[in-house]
Amino acid sequence: MIKAAREQKNATQVLTATVRKDGSVDLQGRWLAKTTRPIVQVVFEDNRNPDYQQDGEWFKNVLVAVNRQHSFKRFNVVAHSMGNLTAVYYLLNHATDKQLPRMAKMVNIAGHFDGIIGMDDQPNQNQVKKDGQPQKMNATYRQLMGLRNQLPAKSIAVLNIYGDLGDGTRSDGRVSNASSQSLRYLVTPGAKTYQEKKFTGKKAQHSQLHENHAVNQTVLAFLW
Template identity: 65%
Template sequence: MKKWGFLLSGGFLVAIIVGILLINQRPNQARQQANRVHDSAPTFYLHGYGGSGRSSDSMIAAAEERGRATKVLTAIVSRTGQVELEGHWTGNTTRPIIQVIYKNNRNANYRQNGEWFKRVLIAVNRQHHFKQFNVVAHSMGNLTLAFYLANNAQNKKMPQLTKFVSIAGHYAGIIGMDDRANQNHLAKNGRPQQINATYRQLMGLRHRLPKNQIQYLNIYGDLSDGSDSDGRVSNVSSQSLRYLVAPRAKSYQEVQFKGSNAQHSKLYENEAVNKAVIDFLW
């Protein structure tokens, strides 16, 4: 009897140990699966007004060098909105990058640009299916994505945005056009006191965005010259993104860069900015 009791107790102990190992293994497996999904999600780079491939070349090169990412495709959007894909995306590529280039790079019709970005997503998804994606945008590229979201944020048939890096976004105006340095101010809740037509059209994002899905990194520059701007976009205009997205965001953070290298067009060539983007995405 003692022998059988010993065997039974021993077997019971083994069962407990196996159970503990299985319980611990499940979270590890879940984390590994989440990492695989995260690393397979493509990141789209959107340039600003008058921009081209050169606008994001240095950022993409930094991501490839430091973030172990790989540029797989260039999506070229014609002046009529047709999408042509150049490059090749293999199935096992980790952290794929897609550079988006608009041939009509001075089209200030943000809503149309947003619809054409939808065509980019559809074209890429036909070639290589993906469920999640990230975006890094500079200047007008931010409005391209914002208007895409305004019309498609609740469209479950489309891939879902999970991370968005906004660089020098002019959500509430551009200095010299519909804004002036130190003219606008933010209320305590982040709402700009002066709202232009573009910002008014985006107000619906506060209710349309998916809850607890998208993580935001808002990067903006300050020349430290008293203008509280990067020379083209006021800090208030860039920071006004918070009021639009924070209520439904998974996370939201802002990073300000100062000095001459924080000038509007220099932000995407700034090494410190590149590091912040890479750390946030990957």
């Protein structure tokens, strides 16, 4: 995805921020003052940590570390899979913190906001109402309900991307469409805009979505 951004939108990867298992952040690279469309790649050493609250705090550590090196006021996030929970838990706890840069745009790809198939969800076991609220809510989702009151009004533009294999499961193989679509109910009270985009077929499989050319084009158009 970064390669596509460089080639098609003249973006520049300025830094790689590696979050160590103790939460400390190591920055590699250099962010020059005149760089347009800078990208910071965020890498978690413990990239399977199921404590989403901690993941969100680790992301806050990244923002603080980068801001010390190169001051910035706004940023966009592109997240896939567990990265989505990192982003929304960060917002849950820090969306109103004026000491931190403000998230302007958020791209969510294959987000499991209300369950993962084989763990706490099954295909075709849940569905969302017209306003996006899921009929069934797991413990994580109930905690995230705080986002409805936490996000400042018209604060963030959100693009929610999810996949449907077309095999009858209404899922990307790992996450049900209902789980991904349940983001809408959490963010729409405060979101500046909210868009959903469904991709179908084999390239819409959970781990293939961020390798999907059409997904890349949609993300880049939304960001720039």
